[in-house]
Amino acid sequence: MDYCSSCGGRVTLRIPQGDSRPRHVCTQCGMIHYQNPNMVVGAVCMWEDRILLARRAIAPREGFWTIPAGFLENGESTADGALREVFEEAGARAEIERLLAVYDIPEIHQVQIFYLARMTRAEISAGIESLEVGLFTWDEIPWGELAFPTVKAILKDWQRLHQGDAVSRRDFWRPRPPEPERKP
Amino acid sequence: MDYCSSCGGRVTLRIPQGDSRPRHVCTQCGMIHYQNPNMVVGAVCMWEDRILLARRAIAPREGFWTIPAGFLENGESTADGALREVFEEAGARAEIERLLAVYDIPEIHQVQIFYLARMTRAEISAGIESLEVGLFTWDEIPWGELAFPTVKAILKDWQRLHQGDAVSRRDFWRPRPPEPERKP
Ligand SMILES: [Zn+2]
Ligand SMILES: [Zn+2]
Numbered sequence: 001m002d003y004c005s006s007c008g009g010r011v012t013l014r015i016p017q018g019d020s021r022p023r024h025v026c027t028q029c030g031m032i033h034y035q036n037p038n039m040v041v042g043a044v045c046m047w048e049d050r051i052l053l054a055r056r057a058i059a060p061r062e063g064f065w066t067i068p069a070g071f072l073e074n075g076e077s078t079a080d081g082a083l084r085e086v087f088e089e090a091g092a093r094a095e096i097e098r099l100l101a102v103y104d105i106p107e108i109h110q111v112q113i114f115y116l117a118r119m120t121r122a123e124i125s126a127g128i129e130s131l132e133v134g135l136f137t138w139d140e141i142p143w144g145e146l147a148f149p150t151v152k153a154i155l156k157d158w159q160r161l162h163q164g165d166a167v168s169r170r171d172f173w174r175p176r177p178p179e180p181e182r183k184p
Numbered sequence: 185m186d187y188c189s190s191c192g193g194r195v196t197l198r199i200p201q202g203d204s205r206p207r208h209v210c211t212q213c214g215m216i217h218y219q220n221p222n223m224v225v226g227a228v229c230m231w232e233d234r235i236l237l238a239r240r241a242i243a244p245r246e247g248f249w250t251i252p253a254g255f256l257e258n259g260e261s262t263a264d265g266a267l268r269e270v271f272e273e274a275g276a277r278a279e280i281e282r283l284l285a286v287y288d289i290p291e292i293h294q295v296q297i298f299y300l301a302r303m304t305r306a307e308i309s310a311g312i313e314s315l316e317v318g319l320f321t322w323d324e325i326p327w328g329e330l331a332f333p334t335v336k337a338i339l340k341d342w343q344r345l346h347q348g349d350a351v352s353r354r355d356f357w358r359p360r361p362p363e364p365e366r367k368p
Binding site for chain 1: 185186187188189190191192194195202205217218219220221222223255256257258259260261262263264283286288290291293295297312351353355
């Protein structure tokens with residue numbers, strides 16, 4: 001960030017009074033521009049005992065399989081956002097059954113929230129961000145062609161949790177522990 | 185948003201190709217500026233059977249009581265963010281026990297994630313955003329002086345859930361249903 005979105009002035013990185021972190025502060029109007037993590041929402045979406053997957057038509061990981069997921073939009077709830085992604089990427093209408101997992105990925109400034117959803121009719125079709133879509137039993141899942149580590153993780157969480165009640169909570173790519181101190 | 189944070193050019197609201205929503209697009213460099221919901225993280229933080237509350241020293245709702253909570257920062261997990269707020273606002277060191285609730289507040293573009301935490305020693309002190317801090321049994325909670333509807337909600341969720349396993353999920357201030365059509 002180089003310019004103020006409010007007045008077009010140059011911004012500089014400094015710690016505002018009463019704050020403890022450097023922020024982008026406008027040199028012209030003084031506005032503080034906070035930068036916060038993004039939310040990704042998605043769903044493990046079922047039809048009977050099958051799981052809905054979409055093969056990505058876009059970078060990153062074009063050609064690999066994922067559950068429907070994407071950035072939460074302003075004005076929608078996380079559940080509504082997950083159902084929107086299910087429809088946009090896989091053409092399926094579904095209902096939320098329960099919260100499944102909260103994943104933290106601080107290194108890429110993301111929090112991901114996943115729901116368990118159930119299709120309300122047996123229709124799927126690839127959206128513009130998908131090459132193809134399919135409904136897979138557990139044994140048919142293309143484990144070697146999944147797009148992201150989080151996709152594998154949420155499928156494993158689904159297997160572990162879809163009959164239980166506990167919501168999974170994972171912290172991905174945690175900062176490494178500090179280097180051990182060097183001897184003088 | 186009036187100016188591009190990358191080049192300082194004017195931005196205009198239009199629907200980019202392949203998108204379905206209006207975005208702030210730079211008229212000079214073409215950059216698309218997405219605006220996404222913010223995450224608030226907080227904790228119902230316990231010492232024995234008492235709940236840690238802080239009385240707000242800042243607007244909005246100065247002078248009213250809240251659980252420690254605030255905006256998630258880049259580079260931290262939701263759990264770490266909740267513990268940071270517990271320390272910054274109430275001077276308490278704590279450990280996360282479990283996820284307690286996910287609240288959606290789409291009308292103010294917020295998702296709030298609350299944890300159950302447990303203090304690791306009996307020390308509390310008001311941070312600069314707090315007038316005072318206290319440890320309250322259930323019956324001592326100042327119900328008439330709570331800062332936000334979500335504070336009351338999370339305390340009720342804690343009561344309902346702290347012995348169980350289900351994570352609460354609430355959708356606050358959902359968009360009202362459309363007005364009934366007028367007869368001609
Ligand atoms: Zn400015
Ligand atoms: Zn620009």
